[in-house]
Amino acid sequence: MLLTFYKYQGTGNDFVMIDDRHHVFDDQDLPLVNRLCNRRFGVGADGLILIREHSEYDFEMIYFNADGSQSMCGNGARCAVAFANFLGIIKAKTRFWAIDGPHTAEIIEDEVCLGMSEVNGVASENEEYFVNTGSPHHIRFVHQLDHYPVVEEGAKIRYSTKYSPHGTNVNFIEKIDDRTIKVRTYERGVEDETLSCGTGVTACALVYGMATEQNSILIKTLGGDLTVKFKAKDHNKFTEVTLKGKAIQVYKGVLTI
Numbered sequence: 489m490l491l492t493f494y495k496y497q498g499t500g501n502d503f504v505m506i507d508d509r510h511h512v513f514d515d516q517d518l519p520l521v522n523r524l525c526n527r528r529f530g531v532g533a534d535g536l537i538l539i540r541e542h543s544e545y546d547f548e549m550i551y552f553n554a555d556g557s558q559s560m561c562g563n564g565a566r567c568a569v570a571f572a573n574f575l576g577i578i579k580a581k582t583r584f585w586a587i588d589g590p591h592t593a594e595i596i597e598d599e600v601c602l603g604m605s606e607v608n609g610v611a612s613e614n615e616e617y618f619v620n621t622g623s624p625h626h627i628r629f630v631h632q633l634d635h636y637p638v639v640e641e642g643a644k645i646r647y648s649t650k651y652s653p654h655g656t657n658v659n660f661i662e663k664i665d666d667r668t669i670k671v672r673t674y675e676r677g678v679e680d681e682t683l684s685c686g687t688g689v690t691a692c693a694l695v696y697g698m699a700t701e702q703n704s705i706l707i708k709t710l711g712g713d714l715t716v717k718f719k720a721k722d723h724n725k726f727t728e729v730t731l732k733g734k735a736i737q738v739y740k741g742v743l744t745i
Contacts, residue, residue: 491745495738498563500683500711505571508538518556525554548585553677560588560622562686562731566600569593570735588622604729617695624656625691633662638681642674659688668706683711
């Protein structure tokens with residue numbers, strides 16, 4: 489069977505995008521997902537996204553990590569919105585469904601501003617933090633982030649007994665100024681550092697914003713800049729959370745599967 493796909497990237501987080509409104513892709517074929525995401529034997533991507541119809545929303549995003557596991561992906565969702573616009577499913581604004589529930593989004597030139605789920609708690613222990621922004625994220629503040637062993641330290645935390653058996657994503661933050669941070673992320677499901685992680689930078693922005701009493705944070709990642717805005721209630725509940733950044737189509741291709 490010939491499979492038409494598109495490649496998208498959001499601040500370096502890259503995805504295989506498939507228009508699956510006719511349900512031609514077997515979403516139970518996880519080895520196929522893994523093969524398509526493989527950078528040596530497939531297309532190569534951090535994840536794979538199916539766009540399907542939904543009875544109550546503009547579309548449904550079904551997201552797979554490179555290993556076939558499923559989760560919410562902020563950068564993937566922004567790319568899904570850009571793809572849905574390219575397909576003519578939506579215009580500038582949308583309401584769509586993802587694994588963690590409904591989301592809103594707006595396209596502003598080459599950027600997508602994504603409405604994230606509300607966050608109802610930030611856990612802390614020994615000056616490290618845990619936040620679930622649709623996917624689980626451990627957060628650690630460090631110095632000299634450019635030289636920090638992200639993969640080695642990230643894997644230790646991801647596979648620690650504390651987060652067994654499902655593990656967690658791991659983010660390392662360095663303060664740039666009161667409203668700017670730099671973030672590097674080890675992603676569960678990719679099992680490596682990625683150039684950016686939407687749910688991860690959102691989690692980091694909430695923690696940093698809570699500490700500095702800011703509600704708009706610029707995040708610098710290896711793949712580019714993202715902005716997170718939110719409203720804080722009682723210092724531990726966050727509403728109207730948005731993630732904004734570029735979402736760009738890279739190319740179109742056809743594979744025999």
